[in-house]
Amino acid sequence: MTKQLFPLALGGLAIGTTEFIIMGLLPDVAKDLGVTIPVAGHLISAYAFGVVVGAPILVALSSKFPPKNILIVYMILFTLFNALAILTPDYNTLLMSRFFAGLPHGAFFGVGTIVAIKLAKKGKEAQAVASMFTGLTVAILVAVPIVTYIGHHLHWKYAFGIVSILGAFTIFFLYLYMPKLKSLKTVTFKEEIEFFLTIKAWHILTIVAIGFGGLFAWFSYIAPLLINISNFDPDKISYLMVVAGAGMVVGNILGGYLADKRNPIKVAIYLLSLMVIFLILVFFLSENQILSIALTFICGVLAMSIGTPINMVMVKSAKNSEMLGAAFIQAAFNVANSLGALFGGFPLLFGLSYNYPALVGACMAFIGVIxxxxxxxxxxxxxx
Known part of the structure; x- marks a missing residue:
């Protein structure tokens, strides 16, 4: 990773940390603010909704400006709204801060994707994009467990303080290392949005929303799966999440490498097909603890390896609309997160066991393959 790409990775670390820490801190937040855990769960949805709303709007409003300036502004907004969570006096204020903190998420990755491609050596574009998402995988592997631990044992507001500090460092390193590129926008907004009125654009976004939803159907219920089916002690779950995170780190590197060497569409087909197979294996074999650990790692690899290839498909399809396309992809990932959690939870409503969300995920991933x-x-x- 070059020093020019480092600020993008650091921004990914900050964004990934704030996106996922709330899941582990829900009981603490609910107790402190006097709401139920299901109500506190709306904090997750508020952030995801912010990503979906903010990704296309912020890119559309700012794409005519130099990308260095855009990225710094996005991170200023991100830092300020995460800092607002530290000062929040009640649940409604926190809900608002989560929504606004989500607005720059997809826009940052959308602009960052195109900047990474512009800065990359020829033939290394996908690996440069994967470098940016390294921060996201490191967040899952290291930052989220550590920050969640601090937030649980001290106060949940400390977690958002740490995220705000990461945001501030990102702003500093963007200013220090990010080169002054010219505006990446070469067409009018009307011309830019035309691609997203085509079947091709929505075909790609549907692949993400449904196919990747299969990954989230598994990941959303991984903790109860490991506790109730694999019979791991609840105290071991944080360590097992590190296994999944390590798989995602490997998968991110693998996805970037494969997308540079092969047709990214074919790579996506192969990886989604493998995801179908391994989610089915999760359904049948999770009672065996050794196999369960191995499958957690492999599914982590596959979960993150598909992201870069599908990003490259969108960027290469959305001629003159690359930034908006990359931003829309981030919005689609958050839709996939919501759909995966929703559909994966249906079997549980009917009293089925916690390995059934993986089977639902396999079905969704299979639709993604098709x-x-x-x-x-x-x-x-x-x-x-």
Whole structure:
């Protein structure tokens, strides 16, 4: 990773930390603010909704400016709204801060994706994008467990204080290391948005929303799966989450490498197909603790390896709309998160065991395979 890409990775670390810490701190937040845990769970949805709303709007409003300035402004907004969570006097204020903190998420990664590609050596573009997402994987592997521990044992507001500090460091290193590139926008907003009125654009976004939803159907219920099916002690779950995080770190590197060496559409088909197989294995084999650990790692690898290839498909498809396309992809990932958690929870409502969300995830990933294969057949003559 070059020093020019380092601020993007650091921003990914800050964003990944704030996105996932709330899940582990829900009981603490609920108790402190006098709400139930299900109500506190709306803090997760508020952030995701902020990502979906903010990604296209912020990119559309700011893409005519130099990307260095844009990224710094996004991180200022991110830092301020996470700092607001420290000062929040009640649940409603925290809910608002979570929504506004989510607004720059997709926009940062959208602009960052194109900047990473512009800064990369020829033939290394996907690996440069993967470098930016290294921060996100490190957040899952290291930062989230540590910050969650601090927030639980001291006060949950300390967690958002740490996130704000990470945001401030990102602003500093963006100013220090990010080169002054010219505006990346070469067309009018009307021309830029035209791509997203096509079937092709929504085909890609549907692949993400449904196919990647399969990954989140598994990941959303991984803790109760490991406790109730694999019979791990609840105290061991944090360590097992590190196994999943380590897999994601490996997967991020693998996805970037494969997307540079092969057609990214084919790579996405192969990886989603493997996800179908391994989620089915999770359903059948999770009672065995050794196999359960191995499957947790492998599914972590697959979960993160598909992200960069599908990002490259969007960027190469959205000619003159690359930033907006990359931002829309981030919005679609958050839709996938919500759909995966929703559909994965349906079997549990009917009293089925905690390995069934993985089976639902396999079905969603299989639909993703079909959609991706259909995309490849339709557009295989185009250069990806």
């Amino acid at each position: 959609l991706t294969f259909a995309f490849y057949k339709k557009y295989k003559k185009e250069e990806f």
